[in-house]
Amino acid sequence: MADCKYCGRSAGIFSHAHKECEESHNQGVTILEGAIRSYFKGATPMSEIVRVANHVKQNNYISDKDRAESSSKCIDEWTNTIHWPFHSSHLDKIKEFITNIGVSYQDINGSGALDRLCQKMIRGFMAEYFTGQKPLQRSLQISQQVMRTLPLTVQKEQEAYYEMLGQAGKNFLKDGLMSPSEQQKVDEYIGTLGLSLINLPPSLKGTPIEEMGQASILSDIQAGRTPRYNLQAPIILGRGETAFWCYNNVTMFQEKVRREYVGRTGGFSFRIIKGVTYRTGGFKGHPVETSFMENMGVGSLYVTNKHIIFMGQMRSIKVPYSKIIGINPFSDGMEVQRDGNNVKRLVFQGFDCTFILNVLALIN
């Protein structure tokens, strides 16, 4: 015999709840969520929500856990409907709700609903900085005020800042380049918030943030400056050598027998031309045909002002730019052709090579 999880009385051998108790509970959830939605729409005062919540607790077996879950669900729905610009009324509304709903902040935030709301608001204030409507200090001040009601971990706070940075980057790079004023905005933002454009957490690889970092470095190279961002690279560099970028999880292939392979697209090398265009993912072409290429292992590919350096677990190789006579770009890598007799072609796979092509165009 099992007891009904709602009323606690015996529910029969194969059942853990009475059908009518279950129905009553579901009805209670519907009533409570309807009331909470109405509160967030501004149609019902909080005192009424408290009354409804207590009513369904007594009459519909709505536990505190149910109350927290319904709150969380309705907060997520509300988060999806509100849009920047945010006002203090938004903050007041959630504050009043959290204070009076009768379950703990942690329980309401069990699935991160309050974190998501806070992150959305922060992104909105940061958008006002990027669109020139507020100075950064003001956006930051308001964000901190919001975080006093909706506290975030440092990681979640940074996540929100990075996400906005990514959105700004997408806009800034629409024309392929960052203008000096856009660059300045980004520099102030990452400097003030303690972010980085080039030493990024793995989750941000391949995002517009990374492209912005690369675009900044390219504009520095073009202007003859040392790049403003410093790559932390565990490689030994030569005199006057600066590391610009590092791609992780790159696979190196080396030509085994020197002959053309079937299925190659194009067959021409990238012409190294002057001037920078910045668009990634522009190369069509299939992943390189590897049947005649020997897999030399996975490693990190560094781009410096003098070399491309592959540091693998099995093999490492350093190719000076002066020895590169051509590059075949692929959508997910590149083939490097080197000058000299009997030199084997190299293929690096697992990244977008736009940045390297631009570095070569500027340095050669």
Ligand SMILES: [Zn+2]
């Ligand atoms: Zn029951």
